[in-house]
Amino acid sequence: MKKLSSSFSYLAVLQYLALAACMMLLNFVLPGNEPISFALYYAVLACRFNPFAASAGYLLASAGALSLTATLSAAIQAACFLFITAIYTRLGRTMKYERVAYAILLQLPFIFLFPLEGYAIFPFAPTLQKLLIGGFIVLLSILFEGGMSALMERAFRTRLSAGELTEIALMWLFLGMGAIYALGVHAFYVAALSALLLAAVLIKSTAAVPFAIVLSLPLAIFTHSAIAIAEFAIYASIALLFLPYGKAVSSLSTFIAFAAAMYFEGLYENAAIDILLTLLACAIPVAIVLILPEKLLRRANKSLVFYRARNLPRLAVNRARRAVGEQLYEVSALFREIENSFQTVDTPDDSAKQIRGKLTDALCTHCPNLRSCEEHRLYDNLDKLIAVGKAKGKANFIDLPSELSARCSNTSGLLFVLNKQLADYTHLALQLDCAREGRRLLAKQAHGVSEILKEIALEQSAEYVFSDEEHVLANALAREGIISTEIFLYGEGEHFTATLTLEEGVRAKKLLRIASEALGVSLALSEKIPLTVERACFVLRRKPTFDAAFGIASNPKAGELASGDTHSVLKIDERRFIVALSDGMGSGEEARRISDRTLSLLESFYKAKMPSETVLSTVNSLVAFSSEETFSCLDLAAVNLDTGIADVVKIGSPPGFVLSGETLQVLEGESLPIGALEAIHPTCLRVELKADDFLIFMSDGITAAFGSPSELCSYLSRLHPLNPQSLAEEILKSALRRYQGKAEDDMTVLAVKLTKSA
DSSP: OOOOOSSOOHHHHHHHHHHHHHHHHHTTSSTTOOOTHHHHHHHHHHTTOOHHHHHHHHHHHHGGGOOHHHHHHHHHHHHHHHHHHHHHHHHTOOOOTHHHHHHHHTTHHHHHHSOOOOOTTSOSOHHHHHHHHHHHHHHHHHHHHHHHHIIIIITTTSOOOHHHHHHHHHHHHHHHHHHHHHHOHHHHHHHHHHHHHHHHHHHOSTTHHHHHHHHHHHHHHHHTOSHHHHHHHHHHHHHHHHGGGOHHHHHHHHHHHHHHHHHHTTGGGSOHHHHHHHHHHHHHHHHHHHHSOHHHHHHHHHHHHHHHSOHHHHHHHHHHHHHHHHHHHHHHHHHHHHHHHHOOOOOOOOHHHHHHHHHIIIIITTOTTHHHHHHTTHHHHHHHHHHHHHHHSSOOGGGSOHHHHHHOSOHHHHHHHHHHHHHHHHHHHHHHHHHHHHHHHHHHHHHHHHHHHHHHHHHHHSOOOBOSOHHHHHHHHHHTTOOOSEEEEEOOGGGOEEEEEEETTOOHHHHHHHHHHHHTSOEEEEEEEEOSSSEEEEEEEEOOSEEEEEEEEEEOOTTOSSOSEEEEEEEEETTEEEEEEEEESSSHHHHHHHHHHHHHHHHHHHHTTOOHHHHHHHHHHHHHTSSSOOOEEEEEEEEETTTOEEEEEEESOOOEEEEETTEEEEEOOOOOOBTSSSSOOOEEEEEEOOTTOEEEEEOHHHHHHTSSHHHHHHHHHTOOOSSHHHHHHHHHHHHHHHTTTOOSSOEEEEEEEEEEOO
């Protein structure tokens, strides 16, 4: 707490005047105006308020008893407290638990000087009664110290304990009773109803109801009836009920409820002035709430939400995410270095020089014509022969340059050694090419892993944005009879997540309806994690804009047991999926094996969230790198369920189609099948699908049955399908009819329909 210094500011003056007013009200709690204010005086001194200002307020409050001896008693108590405080200040010590003993001793002036004749209902002497009252004041002093400390040091900064809240409620109980006895019920209504309406506007939760009950306690004790408790609970409930419509509607509804309650209490049978003052006692709080600036209310609400929120766990979550993101980024950089180390660096080809060196060592070193060959520069002709041999893979007599043939005496030996060197060179070159291609493939994989880790690192490093609407969801669930012990909201957009701890038997459909309405976000159940036998954690995420349905119809080539076409529908995550149709060259089990292998590779890479260009080039390299000549055509679409955007990849496949109402869009590709060439150049298209659109992929067995693309387009344009399965089956049946029921090739239709999420 920031202590108040001895040099007063205007705010400090107002604080001490309010303190003096509260002390004065406390002195009206008991009929004999006993100094209950001593408890508050003791509490503020214990909280290190300015002792002179607090003592002045205490003396001013004693004047309410209208007795010189009462003021003298208070003056002696204040003087003694100031003297003790001065001694502690001079010694540089802090007053600790011994102050309770001083409080007990300072009841002596009250016992011997305060003008109390005693209460007739107690059969004790007045002095004994004052002794008991003094003990009661000391007990209140200890309790008020806890309440004042909580108000000044912890309120609006952190959560208050149950004991602290009880001590604050006790302080209000005595202040409220003092206000009723000193100023009347109307003044109490102004203070209590103002606090009630402000609590409803700021807290915005059912916690305002028990708060209202505490506010009503002084009035309940004054009237010796629990009706006031019920009334205040109703006022708070009505204020909360109409709060979603604005603070004006909420406050006016509370005023109407108050006016109705006064009818049942018989207010309108009283004098007009009493009716006016009573209604005005509720109208003033309504006016206060209405004129308070929204900016001030938002600041107060933010402060309340902050100290109620679980900020440390949220901070820990973001710190952990950031640390994981940084580590992943470092690992990504490591894989990028691995990629660089595997990159093939083209070096000059000096194989011709090496072959010539071995030829001269084997044939020319001991040849008697060596000097003559050097003089006539026959080595240049030898280089020409080596170049031809490298190009053809083998050299023979007709490849010999004329000058070399005329002057060399051992052409047959020359060709023999050269062809042997060329064979060794070809074998070595093949090995080098394989090693080079292997390094390139490893470099691509390292690049893909690096990109994946970098994306995850960026995603993990982004801090979660936590929502302050947990109380809104808690209240909405409570109104439907669902009690949540914990609610945690975080993330934005498609990453918005709501995590709740509920009873295990809560129906998901009901939960989703309530949560979606309360938060204004369409939600879907992502996960349900059992915690105990009776409770579970429900994880809700924002529902994608679209949902998808799939249809597949297939028929193998006549005479084959298996189709060479394979298809795949793979859920990448909750908001994305891929569909693919692969057609292996040929038919039967072998073609199916090729298609299966291609799709299996694609699924694994896409599920790992590897970049598309890396996926396609890597799969192509792996297929082309195999020992067999195996090719595969491919249709693939990666669909985003939030936007409806489909990234379509076509590799050597027949046209695909988007059927949108009466409109037909053709998706064509121009690339060769996977594995046909070392480098793949897929056709990539981006299509925006809308609700009720169909995406259709077909193998060449289907398209060939229709004879020409124009006939196929004409046929598809006439279709009005309801679901993707019936569409796929209808297309397959029509193609089979054109083959007279005997399929001349493997035939497959894959259809996808997008629908609006329910």
